Amino acid sequence: MKLIDNAIKLKRYAARMFINEIPARMINAGYNTYSKIYKGQLSLGLPVSRELIVNQREIKTNAVGKLALSLYHIFQRTTGTVIPRETIKSVLMDELEKGRIKLTENIILLTSDTLKSLAETRFDISSQFMEAIIDDAKRRFILKESLKTDQQPAYFESEINERESNGRGDYETVFYREFTEEGKEIRFRRLVSMEDVTAGDNRPAVILVPGFANNSNCFNLSNNYSIAMDLADAGMWVYLFDPRGMGVNTGRFDPYYTVDTLIDYDLPAVLNFTYVRSCGKPSVLMGHSMGGIVSENMVLNWALSIKSDQLRFLSSEEKKILERVLPSQDDAKKSINMVKGIISLGSPKFFNKKSHIFFPTALWMNHISRIFNMSHLPIQEMSRVVTDLPLLKGITRSIYNNNIGDLNFLISPENHKGDKFFIERYLKNATESIPLGLGFQLLRAVYDGTGFKRMDDSNLNYSDCFSLFPEDIPLFHFWGTNDHLAPVDNMKYSEFYPHKIKKVYHLESVDDLKKVEIVQEKSQLIDFVIEGAGHIDLLYGRSAIDIIYPLYEQIIETIWGDWTYDQSLLKNCKIDMKMDSAQFEVAQR
Incomplete structure (x- = not known):
């Protein structure tokens, strides 16, 4: 034998x-x-092809031209002074090249403070005109603040999926829209079992983050293959995140859109939205493949902001570049409190080509x-x-x-x-x-083989920074022994995390689940090695059904613990919840 x-x-x-x-x-x-x-x-x-550089220059030129035309009319209307459009364009291009204003896809959005500074320091406009200038700018939707406050209702569509048609349960899917700090609209979905949750309850919220070249349907393929419905059946609030240009965010591709964009802007916007709309309820992040990379590195970004004095391996110039995208320390601390824990399924720390x-x-x-x-x-x-x-x-x-x-x-x-x-x-x-940029960031990691690096000139290698990860955010890594995209070798990086409790479980059968111990301790990191599992087997298939599903439901319930609302915050927030319902009814009509 x-x-x-x-x-x-x-x-x-x-x-x-x-x-x-x-x-x-x-x-x-x-x-x-x-x-x-x-x-x-x-x-x-x-x-670095000539074609891509030309395209990006054209995008910048068009964006500067559009904003210059708006400012030309705003300044003339509010001050009575005509500033040549070419002068305005020259100033805007200079500000763009110096990084003081940013290109958001094919437009430039300003803040009130930035517009005020431009008007006073670059165009010598008296401060007495500032209120009128800001008001006109809001009316023309060139300010980020106006997009945030004057956006369409958060609820813009709802779908009902009932037991009679699906054979398993009654579910409601609500479609949301939010704007990132860059002013880019991001859409996502919430799926719940209609009779198992209610507004203001204490049940867990879970944000599902898909992997490379996947949309959120990877968590909701069909009635028979649906992690989202499984979690909803367990009485959880399930949010389905889609990267820009994919899933419910289908639209024009930006070649320069990268994984960094997901880490810096898109996922933080969705997390903050769910936290605010649910009156302060945190979320558990669950990401597959690249989704785990995005989830962990988003939280790591916040830790880097708080511990910026420990970034000694970056040059002063690299550190300045990184600090441009990192949130303030106060915002970073608030954001960390929005995360209850992270579950990553087959999320590589490095690649071996x-x-x-x-x-x-x-x-x-x-x-x-x-x-x-x-x-x-x-x-x-x-x-x-x-x-x-x-x-x-x-x-x-x-x-x-x-x-x-x-x-x-x-x-x-x-x-x-x-x-x-x-x-x-x-x-x-x-x-x-x-998008090309997103794909090339991962290809760069494959070619380099030393970890996952940012695409900007900070040259930050996230894989070198795990010792700075917040130790009170529990982490749970799943690896498959047959996963060639995220091999078990990646587990060696776990030693660098600062968590107090570290465990490794090798699981081959249902009986092996008996030896697994998950505690409510925040400072814990557990690696689960699933025998015979490939990359997508961590989502679906026999191993997923027998071993992985019971584990992540146990993980979520355990780390959620006895979390409850601060009743004073909940009371102050109920008006907003009622307003959302009214907005939803209007949107439906």
């Missing part, structure tokens, strides 16, 4: 060597050789995107080619149902024996193409 087992292992090893590892080395060698001839792409994080043929193949997008002047990485289009094209469909199914040579980097077929078409449905419903 042992001889047969060894023969099977040898056969698998040989298949992986010839089908996966040797081709991976060859592709890596080819990429490295080509990159020596055509340099300068990943060193900057984005392909030699570990799987997927990584060196993906790296070639660095050059292909330049050749074809792409504004996005065509993930969705490529997945459709391999799953829909008759010539390739059979080959693709054979690969992910048999996992020849470990080519299947998404699932272990053993976890999906009852559903041979799971991957096809997953790719169709949850996968999307992504």
Whole structure:
């Protein structure tokens, strides 16, 4: 019997060597050789093609021109003085280049303080006109404050999914909109079981954050595959986050939109929104793959703001660049209190480009995107080619149902024996193409192999900063032994976190759950190693149903503990809750 087992292992090893590892080395060698001839792409994080630079310059020029026209009319209307538009454009471009004003997608939004400073110091306008200038600017919606206060109702749509149609329960999905600190609109969803929660209750709130090239449907594929509904059935408030340009935020791609944007602006906006609208209820963050990276690094950002004196490994210039995007220490402390804990499922801390043929193949997008002047990485289009094209469909199914040579980097077929078409449905419903900048930040991490770095000139490597993570935010990391995108080797970074309690559980069967102990202690970090699980097996499949689902429900309930509202805050906030209901009724009509 042992001889047969060894023969099977040898056969698998040989298949992986010839089908996966040797081709991976060859592709890596080819990429490295080509990159020596055509340099300068990943060193900057984005392909430095002439086309992309021209496009970005055009965006800046158009944004400056639009704002200059608005300011031209505002100044003339309020002061009676005509300031040439070319003069205004020159000043705005100078302010933009110096980083004192920022480009938000294809527009520039100002704050009242920034507009006042520009008017007084750059255009020599008397302070007596400031009130009229600010009022006119609000009316023209060029101020961030006006977007925040004059936005459309938070509730803009609602859907009901009842037991009669889905066979499992009665759910309500409410669609929200909020604006980030950059002034960008971000939309997201809330899903609840209608009879299990009520406004003002003490039940947990969970924000689900999807992974690379995924929208929030990865947590809500169907009635049979829905982590969101499972959590809702447990009486939790479930919020589904979508990155910009994806899911409910589908829209024009910005090539310069990166993972940093999610960390700095988008996820913080959604977290703050849920905290304020629920009258001070914190949230548990649960992210898959890149979603875990975003969740942890968002909180790490706040810790870096509070402990900025410990960033000695950054130069003074790098530190200044980083401080431009970090919140104030007071805001950082408030934000940390909004998070009850973080659960990450297959979220890598570093990448090894030699570990799987997927990584060196993906790296070639660095050059292909330049050749074809792409504004996005065509993930969705490529997945459709391999799953829909008759010539390739059979080959693709054979690969992910048999996992020849470990080519299947998404699932272990053993976890999906009852559903041979799971991957096809997953790719169709949850996968999307992504902005070029977002994709290149991850490709940069793959190429570099030393951790996950910011794309700006701060050169901050988040993977070097885990010792500064807030120790009173409990962390729970899930790893799959067959996950080639986030291998178990990533667990070595856990030693750098400052948490007092650290544990590792190796789980192979339901019986292994008996040895798991989760306590209410805030300062704890637990690594769960799931035997036989691939990257998406951490979301769905036999291992997820038997081991992972019971664990994360136990984790959420335990760290939530006996949390209750501060009744004085709840009383003062009830008016806002009633106003939301009224807004919702108006929106429905």
